[in-house]
Each structure stands twice: as structure tokens, then as C-alpha cells.
Amino acid sequence: MIGKLNHVAIVVPDLTISRERYMTLLGADVSLPVDLHEHGVTVCFVQLPNSKVELMTPLGSSSPVATFLDRNPSGGMHHVCYEVEDIRTARDALVAGGARVLGTGEPKIGAHGLPVLFLHPKDFDGTLIELEEVKQIASS
Ligand code: CO
Numbered sequence: 001m002i003g004k005l006n007h008v009a010i011v012v013p014d015l016t017i018s019r020e021r022y023m024t025l026l027g028a029d030v031s032l033p034v035d036l037h038e039h040g041v042t043v044c045f046v047q048l049p050n051s052k053v054e055l056m057t058p059l060g061s062s063s064p065v066a067t068f069l070d071r072n073p074s075g076g077m078h079h080v081c082y083e084v085e086d087i088r089t090a091r092d093a094l095v096a097g098g099a100r101v102l103g104t105g106e107p108k109i110g111a112h113g114l115p116v117l118f119l120h121p122k123d124f125d126g127t128l129i130e131l132e133e134v135k136q137i138a139s140s
Helices: 015-024 066-071 087-096
Strands: 005-011 034-036 041-047 052-058 076-084 115-119 128-133
Touching: 005 128, 015 041, 015 052, 052 066, 076 087, 087 115, 087 128
Parallel strands: 005 052, 076 128
Antiparallel strands: 005 076, 034 041, 041 052, 115 128
16 A cells, blocks of 8 residues: 655754754755644755655644654654555555544645645554655656
8 A cells, every 4th residue: 555655754843953954964955944834834855865854843832743842852753654646545444444544534735735644653653654645657
């Protein structure tokens, strides 16, 4: 069902500092920060040859990652994102298999303008999983 690793997400206390560190110390290409009001986070993406790292920090007072940062003041790994071809088909199969989908169960539009869902970390070894619907382009 799952395809490529789309990204690993890390919550950081200061996005400007972390972004700068990835660019200067690690020599990475990093996108400009974008505010995602619906998700309560500001994000930027570190572009790697085979995947991405999402650096995210709370946006607004009711951000879902604010409590994460309270528990992990220096930041930490937050979720992994796997690509799926059809997010509703994947969701239905997961729910039928006993996995829990967070929120309403309906996909939201994520950072890349594509539908995303989150799965309960207690069902996956303590790891929050994001699924992102990425239509597969014919492979070369
Ligand atoms: Co993500």
C-alpha cells in the first residue's frame, strides 16, 4: 500500500535558526518558510536527493505542535510521511484492519497542496504516520 518516504518531520523551537543551520552547516537546499494556518504550523522543506525533511514550528496559540515543543523544548522527530496512490482507499483498508485515523477521518490539504491523513501513533510503534496522496507518474 505505502510507497515512497515523502518526508520526515522535525519540530523545531526556532525555524529561522534551524533552516539556517541546515543550509550552512549541512549544505542543504531548504525552501522558504510557509505558514499553514489550517494546520497551525510554519514549515519549510529540506530537499534531499531521495526525500525531504520537513522542519516545522508552532503557528498561533492553539498549534497542535505547541504541546510537543513543551515536552521536547529542544525539538524532536514528529512524524514520517509515506506516499499512497489513493488516500481514501488506503484509509478504508487501514480502518478495516483496526488502525485509527486522527481527526474527522477525512483528508485535509497538506503542505504540498495534496490530501493528507494522520494515523494514531499507538497503532504504529509510537510513531505518528502521515499519508499523502501522490498520483504516480509513469516510471521511467
Ligand atoms: Co508532514
